[in-house]
Amino acid sequence: MNTIDLYGADWCPDCQRAKAYLKENDIDFNFIDVDLDKDATARVESINNGKRIIPTIIIGEKPLTNPDNNELANILGINAQGRVILYGADWCPDCQRAKSYLQDNHINFQYIEVDKHSWAAQKVEEINNGKRIIPTIFIGDKSYTNPDNAILKTVLNIGQESKKTVYDSIVVGAGAAGLTASIYIQRDRFNSLILEKKNIGGNAFLTEKIENYPGFTTISGPELTQRMAEQAKTYGAKIETGVSVKSLKKEGGIFSVDTNMGAYQSKTVVLALGSTYRKLGIPNEEALIGAGIHFCATCDGAFYRDREVIVVGGGNSALEEGIFLASFCKKVIIVNRGDAFSASETYIEKLPSIKNIEVHMNKESVAFIKDENDNFKGLQLKDSITNEETELYADGSFIFIGLIPNTDNVKGLIDLNERGFITTTGLGETNIKGVFAAGDCREGAIAQVAAATGEGVLASYGVRQFFK
Structure with missing residues (x-):
């Protein structure tokens, strides 16, 4: 205790x-x-x-x-506003975001790692109806499950400085594309502010091992993107995390970016909004998310050490994360609906040598299975050739079946294609003059870190051209 x-x-x-x-x-x-x-x-x-x-x-x-x-x-964690205790883990992006916000605002907090203390993990599960959701934060006697910065600001009565500064460029998103755009914007002697709703690094932060970024045979996503962030700060960029953009409008030649933390102003905007993981859309999926169903092996894989998990998908992410999980899970079962993987040969070639990985091809996911206590039990499958239905049992499941662009908040203002990706021309220009797009949210983008950095450079050149 x-x-x-x-x-x-x-x-x-x-x-x-x-x-x-x-x-x-x-x-x-x-x-x-x-x-x-x-x-x-x-x-x-x-x-x-x-x-x-x-x-x-x-x-x-x-x-x-x-x-x-x-x-x-x-x-x-003793403060005038009450005692603050944060239950989390070092690998958890939202825990890092919450810790940074509390530290930036000089709020004392006691940090307890759920991975190191079984009683702490049990306490978190008791609070969250059996789900191990982190960060879980106690402020006084009341618990908050993964509160965003706006909630923390309100509950802790944190004053926010006036946002009267008009930046040359606001970059929305602190993934590889956004960080690179900011680095180049700062090098051109323009001042930039990066707004990030979650953690610095975006989806790359959630990648345990990157093996295809030029200059590094292998490097972790957090290390690579943290280096990018430090470089951006070295050149003078300001980064604020936990800031969710609600809307964007232009008045008198100045953009106003409305967020959960107030409004920010700039002369240009780079939308590096990134993407989120696509769901299967099958029965019991929503009810079990966070309690048996996950979308990030780096974030939640540690919960399944020496246990059995199912991985759904057949692309690079599915195989890469499946191989990562196999390094500490008892067994990894990869389920692919097609008769062949769409992943790179580099990953496919590794599978036969990993003894605790089992592969099921031509299997469509029909429904997730609950036990008598409504906990995760397994996955119901249908053979796409014979239509035979079977059940796979495991301790948890990870879904990697593609990405959805985070563009809902700019819909109606910025032109999107039928899949929700931002359409651009030239140097990442959108239909609104002074607004540029880069990275996974842009139509035609390649969902790779190296490609995202190039897109960030392209958008920064768009900003430079705008000011010329």
Whole structure:
């Protein structure tokens, strides 16, 4: 459990101070008197290199030697607005977003990793009706399941600075395309602001291993995109995460980008909106998303270590993520509706050598199966040749069947094709002068990180030409 042990003595002034501070903030703790407990004395000395320094406070597994009240507030998430505890994981994009927002606004929070503490994972599941949804954040006595920054702002009464700055360009999306566009815009001596609704890196952030980006035989998605973000910041770009764009309009030659965090102004806009994962649209899918059905192996694969999972799809993403899952799952079952994979030969050639991967071809997904407690149980299939129906049982499932562009909020303003992708000409120009598009949201784009960087360069040249 989230226990706090305070090793001290009644005669110690700093012990009295720490005890009083914890009590004032209604934080439970165990007080262990080192004068009465020889084992406690030995533990304090082992923590402090032979010195008997008190108070020594252990929070979870982290020892603190005579922390002042500010340090306790920081570690335990004590604020004037209430105590903040964030249950999450280092690999979780929304956890990173929430942590960054709290840190940027000087909000103390206690961070508890669900991967390291089984009691924490159990607590999250209890709060979320059996689903392990993170971040789950406690503010005072109330829990919030994956709250966006706007909710955190309201609940914590965080003041927001005025957005009177008119930027040369606002880049919507901090994936590879958006980050690259900003790098080049800044190098042309224009100032840019990047607005990102989730995490820096977009879909690339969710990729465990990238093997086809020039200059790197292999590199993780988070590392590559973080380098891009640092480069953009080095040139002067500003990045704000947790900002969801609601609408875009132009008044008097200036664009106003309305978001959940207020309105921002700029002279040009680059739409690097990215894409989201396509669903199967079969029975029980919606009910089990996050509780047995997932779309990101890097995000949720850790929940299935030494367990069996189903992967639906036959393209690069399905095979790449399936191979990644096989590195720690007991068994990976790949289900493809066609008689051949559409993935690159590089991935197809790897499959036979991976003993814990099982492949089912010509199988159409009919419905997800629940058990008697409405938990995930498996997937019902139909053979596309014989029409025979079978059932596959596993602990969870990952779906990789393509992408949908994130263009709903610009529909009606920006021209889209029948599939929802932004139509462009020349240097990524849209039908609105001063608005450009790049990356997965653009018609004809190739969903690869290397291609996205090129699209970002193209859009930046469009911005440059606009100002000329």
